[in-house]
Amino acid sequence: MxxxxxxxxxxxxxxxxxxxxxxxxxxxxxxxxEVRNRLREIVGASTNWKDHQQAMAERASLxxxxxxxxxxxxxxxxxxxxxxxxxPLGTQPSLREKYLxxxxxxxxxxxxxxxxxxxxxxxxxHTWNKELDRSPLSIVxxxxxxxxMRKNIxxxxxxxxxxxxxxxxxxxxxxAKMHMTQFHDGAYSPVLDATFVMVARDPENKRAAFVNPLxxxxxxxxxxxxxxEINKKRRVDLSTAxxxxxxxxxxERTIVHSLFLNTLDTKTVSFxxxxxxxxxxxxxxxxxxxxEICHPQERNIFNRIFGGFLMRKAYELGWANACAFAGSRxxxxxxxxxxxxxxxxxxxxxxxxxxxxxxxxxxxxxxVHTEVLDPLTxxxxxxxVFHFTFLVEKxxxxxxxxxxxxxxxxxxxxxxxxxxxxxx
Numbered sequence: 035m036x037x038x039x040x041x042x043x044x045x046x047x048x049x050x051x052x053x054x055x056x057x058x059x060x061x062x063x064x065x066x067x068e069v070r071n072r073l074r075e076i077v078g079a080s081t082n083w084k085d086h087q088q089a090m091a092e093r094a095s096l097x098x099x100x101x102x103x104x105x106x107x108x109x110x111x112x113x114x115x116x117x118x119x120x121x122p123l124g125t126q127p128s129l130r131e132k133y134l135x136x137x138x139x140x141x142x143x144x145x146x147x148x149x150x151x152x153x154x155x156x157x158x159x160h161t162w163n164k165e166l167d168r169s170p171l172s173i174v175x176x177x178x179x180x181x182x183m184r185k186n187i188x189x190x191x192x193x194x195x196x197x198x199x200x201x202x203x204x205x206x207x208x209x210a211k212m213h214m215t216q217f218h219d220g221a222y223s224p225v226l227d228a229t230f231v232m233v234a235r236d237p238e239n240k241r242a243a244f245v246n247p248l249x250x251x252x253x254x255x256x257x258x259x260x261x262x263e264i265n266k267k268r269r270v271d272l273s274t275a276x277x278x279x280x281x282x283x284x285x286e287r288t289i290v291h292s293l294f295l296n297t298l299d300t301k302t303v304s305f306x307x308x309x310x311x312x313x314x315x316x317x318x319x320x321x322x323x324x325x326e327i328c329h330p331q332e333r334n335i336f337n338r339i340f341g342g343f344l345m346r347k348a349y350e351l352g353w354a355n356a357c358a359f360a361g362s363r364x365x366x367x368x369x370x371x372x373x374x375x376x377x378x379x380x381x382x383x384x385x386x387x388x389x390x391x392x393x394x395x396x397x398x399x400x401x402v403h404t405e406v407l408d409p410l411t412x413x414x415x416x417x418x419v420f421h422f423t424f425l426v427e428k429x430x431x432x433x434x435x436x437x438x439x440x441x442x443x444x445x446x447x448x449x450x451x452x453x454x455x456x457x458x
Contacts, residue, residue: 064119065126066148069155076158078168079335093237096170099163100236101244104205107161109249112199112258115159115210119152121194124217130190140188142353142366143346145226149212150175150342152196153230156210160200161234161245172239175341176207177231178372179265182457184224185216186365193217194225201229202262206242208232209262228369229265239336239377272371272449277442289448290441297434314432315359317440320390322355328382339378348372348386348402348420355388356398356424359431364398364424368454376417382406385414390433392447398424399447421450 064072074081080089101107123130123140135141157173188194198212210230215222234243250256274280282290299307310316326347334340349369356364378384385405392399402420407413435441 066119066121066151069119069148069151073151073155073158073335076155076162076169077172077335093168093170093172096168096237099166099170104244104247107244107246110160110200110246111249111251112201112255113251115156115198115200117152117156117159117196117198119196121148121196123189124191124193127191134190137363138190140190140194141346142188143349145188145214146345146349146369147340147342148196149181149214149228149230150340150345152198152212153210153228153232156198156200156212157208157232157234157245160203160208160248170237171243171245172235172237172336173208173232174235174239174336174377175230175374176233177269177374178345178369179209179229179231179269180371180457181226181228181369183226183366183368185226188225189216189218195222200248201258202265203245203248204266206234206245208234208245209265211258239338269371277446282442282445286445286448290435290445293434293441293444297436308436310434311432314434315390317389317391317433317435317443320355320359320433322351322358322388324351324386324388326384326386328378328380328384330380333380337380339380339382339384341374344378344384344404344418345372345420347384348388348404348418349422351386351388352400352402352420352422353424355390355402356400356422356426359390360398360424360426360428362426362428364426367397367423367425367458370421370423370450370454372418372420374418376406376415378404378406378417383409384417389443391443392451393430393433394451395429396426397451398426398430399451400424401443401447401450421447423451423454 073079078089078093121129123133133140133144153175154173158169158171161169161171161173163169193216195215195217196212198210200208201211202209208231210232212228212230214225214228216225234245235241236243248259250259296311297308299309324347328339332339332343353364353366383406385407386402388400388402390398391401400422402422403416404418404420405414405416433444435444
């Protein structure tokens with residue numbers, strides 16, 4: 035769209051030499067470590083756990099810098115939030131081990147962590163007030179709208195480049211679109227496109243806060259912004275039609291009944307007697323579970339568990355589930371509609387449950403549900419729902435629901451799969 039600006043990383047905020055996005059630091063784009071350092075500077079966070087808690091307590095005083103309405107804030111352009119960040123896996127071999135997996139490719143869970151950090155910084159670039167040393171906003175991930183893969187292989191020894199900018203703005207929400215490319219065979223080629231939706235909240239992360247409006251420059255930017263409006267409407271429509279709220283469509287009810295009829299034992303002709311059709315697996319047998327104890331090491335700049343960490347753990351469990359189900363190594367096709375319903379506190383017991391909920395040909399649709407367990411009250415609270423589409427080298431068994439609840443999971447998985455295939 036336009037040449038990406040290179041982010042300048044400055045060590046001293048008080049010098050005000052830093053402006054998020056506008057200048058180049060000695061001709062080099064920053065890396066992910068610098069991105070995370072900059073985020074800590076923006077909110078006044080500390081790398082020390084004890085100091086970090088104190089710094090977060092002091093953020094309450096920044097509330098006086100919040101805008102009373104969006105009209106009080108200056109409009110920003112898309113160029114104001116443009117960022118380019120490098121991941122030098124080729125030129126800095128010391129980084130590779132963190133990103134390397136057993137199959138000698140890049141761990142995609144690490145890429146999810148990097149995308150989450152970058153999306154937050156892009157939004158801070160849009161809302162940055164150069165008159166302040168620290169931002170009064172707490173910007174957090176609300177939704178990963180879509181991640182579409184453009185290449186199946188990410189090389190562990192070739193440099194990666196991330197670019198991105200704000201594409202749509204509401205009153206307190208911001209859509210950020212990012213692109214990842216990798217240098218191979220003498221040129222950068224596309225790897226993935228990602229769209230994140232972030233929300234701005236007050237310094238204590240208790241209520242919504244206004245963000246700068248977006249000033250559009252030219253028909254191309256207007257088209258990009260309009261796509262953001264379309265994305266918002268699509269999310270509202272999908273939420274309205276959720277199977278947790280309304281009954282399946284007539285076509286979907288027919289599908290469920292057909293699945294039921296295919297499992298009836300013709301010898302007994304009984305509603306209770308069910309048999310598994312050939313080349314199929316009960317959904318109950320296509321699950322995988324995990325548990326994480328949420329330690330301070332995985333905290334974000336707001337003293338909660340880092341959303342990128344949650345995405346990495348969910349992806350890795352979903353990948354393992356698909357791998358065990360198919361009996362071969364799955365390749366990620368898309369990440370769709372990751373919803374962050376509730377923050378995860380440090381010290382939480384995080385329960386992860388992965389379910390193969392739909393298959394078609396060589397494709398596997400996986401849903402990962404995460405919840406926190408309070409060991410004192412034994413109460414469970416849903417925090418996230420993740421949807422992943424994988425591809426394997428051979429046709430996979432069909433998954434067959436037995437209960438009504440599993441049938442709804444099946445239909446939900448089919449919906450997400452069909453939505454993913456539209457953009458392929």
